Amino acid sequence: MIRFENLSIKNKLIVLIVLTSVLVSVIALSFFSYLDVRSFKDELEQQGEINAHLIGNYCITPLTFGYADDARKILEELNTIPSIHNAFVYTEDNKLFAQYHKSPELAMDLPAIENKKSFYRNNYLHVFHEITFQGIKYGTVYFRISTSKIDEKITSMLYILIFLAVIVTIFSFIIAQKLQGIISKPLLHLSQLTKRVSEKDDYSIRIKQTGKDEIAHLQKGFNKMLEKLETRKDERDKAEQALRDSEEKYRQIVETAQEGIWIIDKKANTAFTNSRLVEMFGYSREEMLGKEFFTFMDDRYHMDAKKMLTNGKTLIPATNEFCFSKKNGDDIWVLMSTNPLYDDHKNYNGTLAMVADITDRKNNLKELEKYKNNLEKLVKQRTKKLREAQKELIRNEKMATLGKLTATVSHELRNPLGTIRSSFYTVQTRTKDKNLNIDRSLERIDRNISRCDNIIEDLLDYSRTKDLLFVEADIDSWFIEFFRDYQIPQNIELQTKLRSNAKTRIDLERFRRCIINLIDNACQAINGLDGEISHKNGIIKIITYVEKEHLLIDISDSGPGIAKENIDKIFEPLFSTKSFGFGLGLSVVRQVMDLHKGKISVKSQTDKGTTFSLKLPVSHYD
Amino acid sequence: MFILKRILYLILLIIPVFSLKAQVSYNDVKAVFIERFTRFIDWPDEQTIKNADNFIITVIDDADFYNTLTSVYENVKIKNKKVDVRQISDLKDIKGCQLLFIGSSQKKNLDAITKIAGEKDILTLSAGEGFAKQGTHINFFLKNNQVRFEVNEELLKESGFKVSYLLLNVARIVKKEK
Numbered sequence: 114m115i116r117f118e119n120l121s122i123k124n125k126l127i128v129l130i131v132l133t134s135v136l137v138s139v140i141a142l143s144f145f146s147y148l149d150v151r152s153f154k155d156e157l158e159q160q161g162e163i164n165a166h167l168i169g170n171y172c173i174t175p176l177t178f179g180y181a182d183d184a185r186k187i188l189e190e191l192n193t194i195p196s197i198h199n200a201f202v203y204t205e206d207n208k209l210f211a212q213y214h215k216s217p218e219l220a221m222d223l224p225a226i227e228n229k230k231s232f233y234r235n236n237y238l239h240v241f242h243e244i245t246f247q248g249i250k251y252g253t254v255y256f257r258i259s260t261s262k263i264d265e266k267i268t269s270m271l272y273i274l275i276f277l278a279v280i281v282t283i284f285s286f287i288i289a290q291k292l293q294g295i296i297s298k299p300l301l302h303l304s305q306l307t308k309r310v311s312e313k314d315d316y317s318i319r320i321k322q323t324g325k326d327e328i329a330h331l332q333k334g335f336n337k338m339l340e341k342l343e344t345r346k347d348e349r350d351k352a353e354q355a356l357r358d359s360e361e362k363y364r365q366i367v368e369t370a371q372e373g374i375w376i377i378d379k380k381a382n383t384a385f386t387n388s389r390l391v392e393m394f395g396y397s398r399e400e401m402l403g404k405e406f407f408t409f410m411d412d413r414y415h416m417d418a419k420k421m422l423t424n425g426k427t428l429i430p431a432t433n434e435f436c437f438s439k440k441n442g443d444d445i446w447v448l449m450s451t452n453p454l455y456d457d458h459k460n461y462n463g464t465l466a467m468v469a470d471i472t473d474r475k476n477n478l479k480e481l482e483k484y485k486n487n488l489e490k491l492v493k494q495r496t497k498k499l500r501e502a503q504k505e506l507i508r509n510e511k512m513a514t515l516g517k518l519t520a521t522v523s524h525e526l527r528n529p530l531g532t533i534r535s536s537f538y539t540v541q542t543r544t545k546d547k548n549l550n551i552d553r554s555l556e557r558i559d560r561n562i563s564r565c566d567n568i569i570e571d572l573l574d575y576s577r578t579k580d581l582l583f584v585e586a587d588i589d590s591w592f593i594e595f596f597r598d599y600q601i602p603q604n605i606e607l608q609t610k611l612r613s614n615a616k617t618r619i620d621l622e623r624f625r626r627c628i629i630n631l632i633d634n635a636c637q638a639i640n641g642l643d644g645e646i647s648h649k650n651g652i653i654k655i656i657t658y659v660e661k662e663h664l665l666i667d668i669s670d671s672g673p674g675i676a677k678e679n680i681d682k683i684f685e686p687l688f689s690t691k692s693f694g695f696g697l698g699l700s701v702v703r704q705v706m707d708l709h710k711g712k713i714s715v716k717s718q719t720d721k722g723t724t725f726s727l728k729l730p731v732s733h734y735d
Numbered sequence: 736m737f738i739l740k741r742i743l744y745l746i747l748l749i750i751p752v753f754s755l756k757a758q759v760s761y762n763d764v765k766a767v768f769i770e771r772f773t774r775f776i777d778w779p780d781e782q783t784i785k786n787a788d789n790f791i792i793t794v795i796d797d798a799d800f801y802n803t804l805t806s807v808y809e810n811v812k813i814k815n816k817k818v819d820v821r822q823i824s825d826l827k828d829i830k831g832c833q834l835l836f837i838g839s840s841q842k843k844n845l846d847a848i849t850k851i852a853g854e855k856d857i858l859t860l861s862a863g864e865g866f867a868k869q870g871t872h873i874n875f876f877l878k879n880n881q882v883r884f885e886v887n888e889e890l891l892k893e894s895g896f897k898v899s900y901l902l903l904n905v906a907r908i909v910k911k912e913k
Binding site: 170171173174175177178180183246247249 | 768771774775881901902904905
């Protein structure tokens, strides 16, 4: 459907002129038609009243003398007036005196007399006329007059009206076609120029001014407007160029920045990313735009990020470290500086984040931390080794001293000790069975000679550096054989659990020395340091077993245990809590264990006892 | 009986003539018609009537009609004057009245009566066949049992009476025979 506002000005003018002409014509013609019809109706009314008056007058004497037939004849004269369909003459007391009907079909009952002289009702003009003569009322005459003539008149008027409207439309259209150019041509010209200006952006065009009317004012205004537009365009071009330069500069800054730039809107959705950011994350720009900030973030850091961005907005400028997930799934650590953005009404509008990739730094720090930890461990290890070396040094020093002592003892003590032993043997042989009551003293001498001999043996063993002679031995059988020769004091119960079923390579002599040292120590622990047999009962347990490819030998006693402050020193050479001896027994054990690539450890509880554990590699296992 | 009849006349004058014609006699109708005629006729010297005390109706030799008239007009006025009904038998007594009723018995004296009446501006009414043609102004006759009247229009004009066309419309117009 064509809308009026979409019509060209030319057509608008034509339509307006035609419409106005037709409207004015129709209104005028309608008005005149109305007046004409009105006048026609008035005339009809007047004629009706005149006829009623005349008929009434003629009926005066018939009414006076009661000549109803005369009155009827008078009414019949009305047949010359076809519009009068019915006529009645009433007597003075409103009774029917005479009546007339144009045709039987149009006959009607006597209507009641109304006060109005004439009126239109139901397509008829009704006329009542009072018949008077010289001031005396004789009766009333009534006419019912058809208004079909009025209808005919109105119909014909309508046809005329339509005909004239058509004529007026045609004429006004022809005239409007000719006249509209006066107004539309300059306007169309103006419109064409405006189009040219807008299409070609050419503000140098000017329109030629015609006349002095409103269109001329419009043309003048148009020219002035173009002048201003031209000036503004120049200014705008310059400003746009400056803006473009500035934009380009900022774009270059943004796109070449080493930091990622990330703008999120107030719903925390990505609104902008620079090249560096998409490069960092491995996504394309399209993949990031519109996505929520948190979707790129590792779950572990959601809480921290949400604290920073409460309800999707940064409350204060902040700098935080976050871990995000790259497109390939790798972690990326970033240092993020965020600043809230506000609109013109100071309402929160989003957040600008500067993002620096600190993954390498983080990794370096981790590596550094690892190195630091390793270094500490290394230092500890080295310190330990150093301490051990120091201990070794001390031991070596002690060994050097022992070496000298050994030379002296071996040469200076052995010979006199041999002499003592042989002399003692002579004394013992000669006093035997003589009941001199010196058996106990002789026994003590014998024991102490043996002890001295042992000390000398220990010293020699400890300082001896000759190669070991390893043989494979079944340890459980070895212990059984060992206890055939070795006598444990009577007050001490020996309990053995030999369950290793393993063989190990040992230097039989040295290993025997070790076991003797340990069992001697155990016996001394139970019986006391003087070496005398006490009446206290004690238990020594020997247990052999295999654990993780190693043969383990536990030698436990039920003695008083080793004092805590001494437990770290007991394997040091020349350390002894005894009133005699050099403190070499346990040092020799450890030295022998080292030479066997074994280990010795000790566990001790005060008043409950001490357990020494030997650990040797298994050479064969049944 | 007399009183009843008078009441009847009064009603007769008030109500239309035709509605009571069955109950009243021709004389009654004629009597009422007299007053109706005076409504449509002006006397040559109308001023004299206006100045007179009574409107005088004279009846020549017709006692019945005289009685009827007396009864009818006892309380009814003509031209706003009280009606004085007189009966005469001598022609000399004609003068002085405004309306003269000539009964059918006066056919032989008709010329003499009309001559006297014509001189004195007296409206002559008669009830005899052909009387109007012989010189009375208005003459009653019966047609289809209805009292009708004939008017000698020419004579009325000659006598100086002014007759309304309305009256002439319902009258039979006759001319005097020469």
